[in-house]
Amino acid sequence: MELVRLWLVDDHELVTEALAARLAEVADLWVVGRGATDDPDLVSRLERDRPAVVSVDPDTSRVDEGELFDAVRRGAPQARLVVLSGLVDTARVVAAARAGADAWVPKAEGVERVVEVVRGVARGQGWYPPEHLGAVLRAFRDEVARYREGRDPLAALSGREREVLAALVDGLRGPEIAVRLGLSSNTVRTHTHALYGKLGVHSRLAAVSAGRAAGLVPQRGDLPRSS
Template sequence: MPARPVRLWLIDDHELVAEALAAALARVEDLWVLGRSATDEDDLLARLGRDRPDVVVLDPAGADAADLIPAVRAAVPGAAVVVLTGADDEERAVAAARLGADGWVGKAEPLAEVVDVLRGVGRGEGRFPARHLGAVLRGLREDVRRHRDGGGPLAALSPRERQVLAAMVDGLRGHQIAGELGLSSNTVRTHTHSIYAKLGVHSRLAAVGVARAAGLLPRRQVLPTMS
């Protein structure tokens, strides 16, 4: 009896790219595209929860991976997540792994490579490019070491910086954080830069990835931020 096809859902704000990929994958016998959507569709998470794909393939360019990946994983707990992106950024790959992504593949890769990654992730494998795999493993090992040693990557943060970081994990933007904490936007910006420096990262995505890996989880239901 043949194995059941891997059921896919594509999330991409570039409609022509999503259409072309869906059409190409439709010719692959053991992959089945259940549906596709943009990141800003109001019923995206409800549709994912209803159709329950095996693998969600997403390009967070139109949203923020720090919001989108956890939201997708919460909507479909049993699904794997593959980031299909035009960016070749080692730090973002590490952050995506920390957020729970199972795979990372570039849009410039040949279709055969994309198919191989989707098949592998559908079998429960993790698939990151060899050029980024060392950094991903080092990042995850460092998280484990810090957790084991009891210090953790957040130990160097001041109480106010932890509040700002917690708000970032909640999906709030700079002006929203300022309003919630009663700070000026410039003060929030200063705290944010200090957080990046202390965590050794250069982006909000990476900072949230480190925070979530260290156990700092959202305090409220977080949906993808559409802007």
């Protein structure tokens, strides 16, 4: 029997311990590590433990969801990503899919569903709740249509809004964006809310996902960082 190496990323230590204990009872699952979303050694620990599947609970994440997913990808680039969430928000589900999540499991589904999904994604499958799957498929279908038609999905954005979006994709926060672009924090907030509206998104993660889907890639370099 081939064991599935599983890593748990969650800020609820007691909940994570309880879940790890339950999963330890499953013969073909091996919880090789667990940690918090803001663990400064998350990337290196994932690199060391080489999980096949990483589960992430972003609901109370102490870092931006996009940054969290990026950290997981850097530490375990070959691992499958499963989101465990107690929140029902179609926009977040779609954003997670765009960010590369292989599955989204509502916590209300229970441990049995988690086990089923983890086994499935380890075999290359994916899983999304049926009530959200349609939105996920439509989002990717629309992106393919825009690509085939040669349309710029960011065409509605002003030049400054594009710059703000590019900074978001780079992982910068409001004060850091203000420094980079020479703007006030209030102006950055105004541009951010405007681009959210034009892209039809409601969160930073969703905006970053839309930007990456349109071809923007992180260009960190020697970017100014706020203290």
